Amino acid sequence: MRGNLLVLKTVIHRNVPSPFATEAYACLEGIKLGIALRTQSVRIMGDSKTVIKKSQTTSTDKSVIGAIIRDIQNKKSCFQKLTF
Numbered sequence: 001m002r003g004n005l006l007v008l009k010t011v012i013h014r015n016v017p018s019p020f021a022t023e024a025y026a027c028l029e030g031i032k033l034g035i036a037l038r039t040q041s042v043r044i045m046g047d048s049k050t051v052i053k054k055s056q057t058t059s060t061d062k063s064v065i066g067a068i069i070r071d072i073q074n075k076k077s078c079f080q081k082l083t084f
Contacts, residue, residue, distance in 0.1 A: 009033050017064060023048035024068040027055055031075045031082070041081040052084045 011029050016022050023046050034042035046052060054061050054069045055076075061069040076082050 007033065007037065020048055020051060020063075021065050021068065023051040024055075024065040024072070027051060027084075028068055028072050028075075031072060031078075034082075035075060035078050040079060041083075042079055043083040046084075055084055 013025055027044050030044045055072045
C-alpha cells in the first residue's frame with residue numbers, strides 16, 4: 001500500500017502550450033521511464049484531474065493535448081498494473 005520512490009526523471013520541454021500539456025507530458029515521460037526500466041507496475045501521480053481522467057479512458061481525445069493522451073493510452077498495455 002505504501003510505495004517508495006524508486007526513480008526520478010527530469011525532462012526540459014520548451015514552448016509547452018498549457019499547464020494541461022505540461023501535466024500530460026509529465027505523465028507520458030513517467031510511463032516511458034517505466035517501460036525503459038521494464039517494470040510491471042507503475043503509479044503516475046499528478047495535479048491535473050483532467051489529464052488523469054483522459055489518460056484512464058480508451059476514447060479518442062480531440063483536445064489540444066489529444067496527441068499526448070493517445071501516446072499515453074497506447075503505452076498502457078506495457079504494464080500489468082498502471083495506476084493514475
